[in-house]
Amino acid sequence: MQTNVYNIAFAESTKQVYLHFWGCNIKCKGCVCQKVVYDFMLDRNMHLHLAEPRGLAAAPERFMAFNDVIDTLVGLEAKWVLFEGQEASLDPQMPFIAEALHRHLGTTNVLLTNAFVMPDLRHFDKVAVGLKAFNENLHREYTGESNRTILENFPRIFHSGVPMMAETVLIPGYIDYQEIEQIAKFIASVDKNIRYQIDAYFKAGNNPWRRPTADEVDRAVEAASKHLNNVYAYKGSEPREFGVKSIFPTEAELDAAELAPAVESRHLVYA
Template identity: 40%
Template structure:
């Protein structure tokens, strides 16, 4: 039997909801504000609750040196109850074994599978239940300035996933001075052209990347971002860490490391 190599380097798990988080290495964009400039493992782990406040000028985390074989991943997940699996990390969609992993998880656990993706490339979504696509920006020049790539495939793939009848959500990061209110509203308007009922989440930027000039988004700015997006969409939410220091009690549920 041929061993199937994956790009999974880290597995986190939330016992309260029986949900596993698979972190994949490798990306096809060069986002300036990528959180991997600060941390490459799950931010909800107890040792990483300080990520938002870490100095962005600290050295980047080292690249992972070990990746799981599919059989090894399955062995790890069999140790706990599994209802849901979220594919994330850098960019799970470009893992050559994506289809093998999702099929194996469906066959073994019958679990609900969600893919977090930048949408540049769509993998085989046969065994994927939900797609959360990060749109970054819809204005071509803004997208290219932030990622060094074109967003043509991304916008086309967002439409394609919707047409396939897959459950679909949109995300973006609000970055003062880069991806701001004007661009956030344009993203919302684009999503609304497809379906105004598609959920849209706006994440607050925190300093990540030693050379980036942008500051953290404020609570008032996030409220305003949600307000402009709601001109177009029914379901808009945002995320932001407002506590100066997170503790385990601040989390909705505990997350532990499986690998």
């Protein structure tokens, strides 16, 4: 049975797996997959936070079968599995992968989702919802879609009993600290103790925006903290104490892809 899984990244020291699914139901202008398709946490990709985007990354062409995903993760003796991507919940096999991992490995399964559809959470231990914007017009401009369904699904996820958090990308002059505060107010209307993470934007795609400064991130955290008890930030400059390698495709295959010549209008993964 084919899945939408196109990339498995692995942190050996923590036994944490990053399981990437292709396909999405919204089109974020700042989507990281415009810049790099394979896991941004890979050791080989860490420098890309500051790099200027040059063209668009090529879409993946290889995907894993269900049994291959499970066998690979069993072989890695995974303890934590992050279901991410683009949008993992679009894959009909996603709930069955989560169930198999619970059954075979007893993993802690974490789903990263935009909540545009209500996901099957029966075999997930935590959910992180990416809230792009609270203002509907801004959300539609940034993603191409209304956020009404997302804002309806957010409390549904909370009331399902699965521990949850939320995160938003801070984009100076666009999705700024004022919009962050409105998102925080919405989250607080569900529960003030929901963890909220503010991520610094880094340049991806053909956009005019710049990265926020550390002071701008701090200002957004301060604005959100007026309404929430657990607000954190990722500025992109924090040191990392563990390495991350690609298991599928292998590091050698990614090396070969980097060196391959571009064809017509197609860009390299690291273009």
